[in-house]
Structure formats: C-alpha cells, structure tokens
Amino acid sequence: MKIACHIQSAEVYELVHSVLLRAGFDVQRFASETALLRGVRRDDVDLVLIDLASEPDADNSLLSWLNMRTGDATPVMILSPMRSAALAALVLNAGADEFVPRPVEAVELLARTNALLRRSGNAPQRRSIEYAGYNLERDSGRLQFLGQQIELTPREFSMAWLFFSSPGVYISRSTIGAVIWSTDSEVAGRTIEQHVYKLRKKLQVGDKRVVMIRTAYTQGYRLELCTPE
Known part of the structure; x- marks a missing residue:
C-alpha cells in the first residue's frame, strides 16, 4: 500500500518511514507541499501523511487543498508537535481524517495508520x-x-x-x-x-x-x- 508524505524534519521522517516500512507500506516522501499535492493528483495513493511543524497561515495551500477535497476518499493524517485543540479542530474541520500530536510512539502511529485505512475501506486486517x-x-x-x-x-x-x-x-x-x-x-x-x-x-x-x-x-x-x- 502506498503512502504519500510531506515531512520536513529528517528525524521525524526517519521514524515514520522506518515504522511504516517495517509494516510493509511503500512510503514516498515529497520535499514540498506543492510537490505533494501534484504527486497526489498524479498518482493513486492509499493515504496522505502531512507533518505540520508550525501554525499554518489562513491561506496555507494544504488547508486550501483539504477544503477542496470534495469527493476524494483518500484519508489524510496530520502529525504535529503542537498539542493544540484549536489546531486539531482547524485541520479536522478543513477535511483531515486524523490528527496525531507528536512525539508519538511507533506502535501507536502504526495502529492509527491501520485504523484510518480500515475506516476508509483501503486496508485488510493483518491476520x-x-x-x-x-x-x-x-x-x-x-x-x-x-x-x-x-x-x-x-x-x-x-x-x-x-x-x-x-x-x-x-x-x-x-x-x-x-x-x-x-x-x-x-x-x-x-x-x-x-x-x-x-x-x-x-x-x-x-x-x-x-x-x-x-x-x-x-x-x-x-x-x-x-x-x-
């Protein structure tokens, strides 16, 4: 299964990548928000994972994209070091499907990823x-x-x-x-x-x-x- 992600921090990416790779996912990293949005439009992916390292502006391109995703069933997970109820509400109301504050344990990240894929109908349960x-x-x-x-x-x-x-x-x-x-x-x-x-x-x-x-x-x-x- 293919996961498209935009994570600027090398340390955070290595953690996420290693966890998902061990679980059998194909993880594709995009260097910028623009590259991610182009890649998602171009290729079919099973999940989009975005790390918000700072408070997004009102005209943030990712928020705009989330608001325009009418009819797109691909689940989106947001990671962020900011443990803010207001930020969680902002991205979830914009169209994200999951908000995960970090640091997060590897086992919880994998469980949340699998749960999100199951809810979207994209993943069989591991037997x-x-x-x-x-x-x-x-x-x-x-x-x-x-x-x-x-x-x-x-x-x-x-x-x-x-x-x-x-x-x-x-x-x-x-x-x-x-x-x-x-x-x-x-x-x-x-x-x-x-x-x-x-x-x-x-x-x-x-x-x-x-x-x-x-x-x-x-x-x-x-x-x-x-x-x-």
Missing part, C-alpha cells in the same frame, strides 16, 4: 505475522516456532502480537497496559512485568534463544533479534 522463524496467527491465537507450537494464554498472545508487530521498537508500559488490560501502567505495572517474564521464557525454544524482550526503565520493552554466538 498473521512471520518473523525470525516465529509465526503468529491472529484468528486462532496460535504461536509457532519453525512449526513447533508454543502454548500462550490469550493475554500472552496479545502481548506477543504487540511486540512482533513492531520489532526493535520500544513499547511503553502505559501502551501495553492500555492495549491489553485497558488500564494505565501504574495499575498494571507488576502484572505487565510478570507477563513479560513468562513470555520471555516461552519464546526460548529449548536452549535456543532467537529473540529476546529487552527492558529499558524509561522506555518500556522491545523485541530484539539475538546475536548468534
């Missing part, structure tokens, strides 16, 4: 993940390593799906708590630690450890490939 010999099947809640079944509880599988969806990306305790337990990290903190501990042990097949879940006190947890010894 399986294959990574480093592991295979996760969402419908059956099954995890296998090279065909060998690994028994997980429903919550352990949900946690595994979260990690394997974004390998190499730290996922905060608050995100894990909200996604799996529908509560915050303070309430679910010890429970999260216990589930991570159990999942670590189950991901190790015999004496072979292919992946590991690394903990960083301030950042949360992430799935990493182990270096061959």
Whole structure:
C-alpha cells in the first residue's frame, strides 16, 4: 500500500518511514507541499501523511487543498508537535481524517495508520505475522516456532502480537497496559512485568534463544533479534 508524505524534519521522517516500512507500506516522501499535492493528483495513493511543524497561515495551500477535497476518499493524517485543540479542530474541520500530536510512539502511529485505512475501506486486517522463524496467527491465537507450537494464554498472545508487530521498537508500559488490560501502567505495572517474564521464557525454544524482550526503565520493552554466538 502506498503512502504519500510531506515531512520536513529528517528525524521525524526517519521514524515514520522506518515504522511504516517495517509494516510493509511503500512510503514516498515529497520535499514540498506543492510537490505533494501534484504527486497526489498524479498518482493513486492509499493515504496522505502531512507533518505540520508550525501554525499554518489562513491561506496555507494544504488547508486550501483539504477544503477542496470534495469527493476524494483518500484519508489524510496530520502529525504535529503542537498539542493544540484549536489546531486539531482547524485541520479536522478543513477535511483531515486524523490528527496525531507528536512525539508519538511507533506502535501507536502504526495502529492509527491501520485504523484510518480500515475506516476508509483501503486496508485488510493483518491476520498473521512471520518473523525470525516465529509465526503468529491472529484468528486462532496460535504461536509457532519453525512449526513447533508454543502454548500462550490469550493475554500472552496479545502481548506477543504487540511486540512482533513492531520489532526493535520500544513499547511503553502505559501502551501495553492500555492495549491489553485497558488500564494505565501504574495499575498494571507488576502484572505487565510478570507477563513479560513468562513470555520471555516461552519464546526460548529449548536452549535456543532467537529473540529476546529487552527492558529499558524509561522506555518500556522491545523485541530484539539475538546475536548468534
């Protein structure tokens, strides 16, 4: 699936690009607003992603374009470092479909992207993940390593799906708590630690450890490939 984006900051673009690329998206970056609007008119894209790094003027070309998109079903997501209710209302009323303040966690950005595509009817729901010999099947809640079944509880599988969806990306305790337990990290903190501990042990097949879940006190947890010894 193709995503057209206009992100001026190299750092922000690298984050967005790496997250979407790992999820299988084709990301095309445009250097200017004008180039983006021309590219979107010229080629079919599945989503438009724009980063607003500063408050837009009243005659901003992107706002004008959003206001003129009558009949265009391509979803538009706006990122911005400005956590402003007024700005969110401005771009949403102009025609954007989603407003995401940043910084935003990689797992949340991917989830919001997929949700927006689903709402627009452009994306099938991901049903399986294959990574480093592991295979996760969402419908059956099954995890296998090279065909060998690994028994997980429903919550352990949900946690595994979260990690394997974004390998190499730290996922905060608050995100894990909200996604799996529908509560915050303070309430679910010890429970999260216990589930991570159990999942670590189950991901190790015999004496072979292919992946590991690394903990960083301030950042949360992430799935990493182990270096061959």
